[in-house]
Amino acid sequence: MTRALLVGGTRFMGRHTVEELLTHGYEVTTFTRGESGTPFADRDGVTHFEGNRNDREALEAARNEVEPNVVIDFCVMHPRQIAAATEIFADADAYVYVSSGSAYAEQPIPTREDATLHDCTQEQADDESMESYGPRKAECDRVCFAAAADGVNAMVVRPMLVYGPYDYTERYDYWLHRVAEYDRVLVPGDGDSLLHRAYALDGARALRIVAERGTPGEAYNLADCETMSLGTSLELAAEALDTEVELVHASERELAKHDVSSLDFPLYAPTPHLVSTEKLASLGWESTPLSEAVAKTVEEHLESDRTGEEIGPNRGTEETIIADLTD
Structure with missing residues (x-):
């Protein structure tokens, strides 16, 4: 049975991703601080590892206990976090980082994955504000690509604005x-x-498909095939x-x-900001x-x-x- 470790995964798209993976025969472990609880406390096939993603020893302990084939990382906010994660999970069959459409500095219509990303200063890399969110996510993408160049099976998924059941952002x-x-x-x-928006359940399916069929070092836009x-x-x-x-x-x-x-x-x-989903569709994904x-x-x-x-x-x-x- 394929073992998946979700860093994050108890809220919104992560929650749907757990369900998606269970439906496809995965054994799932969520790694969170436990502050928002878990909707999977009594679910067969789901275990929980409590820890802070900024605690390297906690991530290493989760890796050693779970021995995941697939890692899906939902809560990377700073380049230092993904640098650590791609080292810790370097031996996974797939490490999928959930980035953002906000990483794009230029937004041609449609925006393809090779469009220019934001630059990121060291000050922005360490910042916590929404003003630096796009630059930080862009720099995390670059760290992920560098890890892939060094042999890590690391991939990037860039969702546009996500909507759907259990959206805590309201x-x-x-x-x-x-x-x-x-x-x-x-x-x-x-x-x-x-x-451009992305339906959360389609996002969950996209993350699984990229983990199974994606190419290390590549980025994949995630959005509805239709726009509204x-x-x-x-x-x-x-x-x-x-x-x-x-x-x-x-x-x-x-x-x-x-x-x-x-x-x-x-x-x-x-x-308007519209992205191309051609690369994701080429893996066999389609939207609802x-x-x-x-x-x-x-x-x-x-x-x-x-x-x-x-x-x-x-x-x-x-x-x-x-x-x-x-x-």
Whole structure:
């Protein structure tokens, strides 16, 4: 039986990856600090190793106990972390690092894996802020490539914005809650904001496929094969909820009257970012149809207590702007 060690793996895409691996006959161990609990406490085929990924001895102990064939690393945030991990797991059949579409400095449409990545200063490499997130992830990619050049079976997967069941970020929940609860929803701009997304269950399948079939030293973009604008994602949500909703559009000028910006809304992107998924598809991967992906996301949202209300404009402000625009 193939043994997989997931560094991270108890939340969101990691959670789906555990299920994906179990379905395909893997024996799975998650390595986390244990702070957010584990949904797999009573699952056959899943064990947990508690430790801090910054503790080299803990990672080495997990390696020695599990002897993993496959390592999937979800929680690399600094180049020093991936440098240590690619040394510790150098003998694994596959080490898959979960990077980000934010690593790209240039974003041609579509963005292919050989597009220019961000530079990263030493100060950025050690930083913790979101401002340095893209440069840090880009530098982690380069460390991974260097390890592959030295003989480690290391590969990079670059997801775009991930959505789906159990999304603790609540970015899409903000909008799903609005569509489920109200007849009119305020949308920045014309609703055509286009940021390529990746359905979490497809991401889980992609990580398994890359581990099994990917080429060391390569990067693979991860995103839906179809794209949906912000407006389309709300229309699909309304369809899944079997409801009707009026999308009320507001320009930047109209929002500014109420001290609101388009950037205050989750999932809004001022410029489109679309990536090519051709390399991943060449390994036999394909994505879930958008209507099905959104319906599954909506189904889990309704069972949760997530509303996303803390991460966007409050409903009172939204209703005031809607009234100004429609009354």
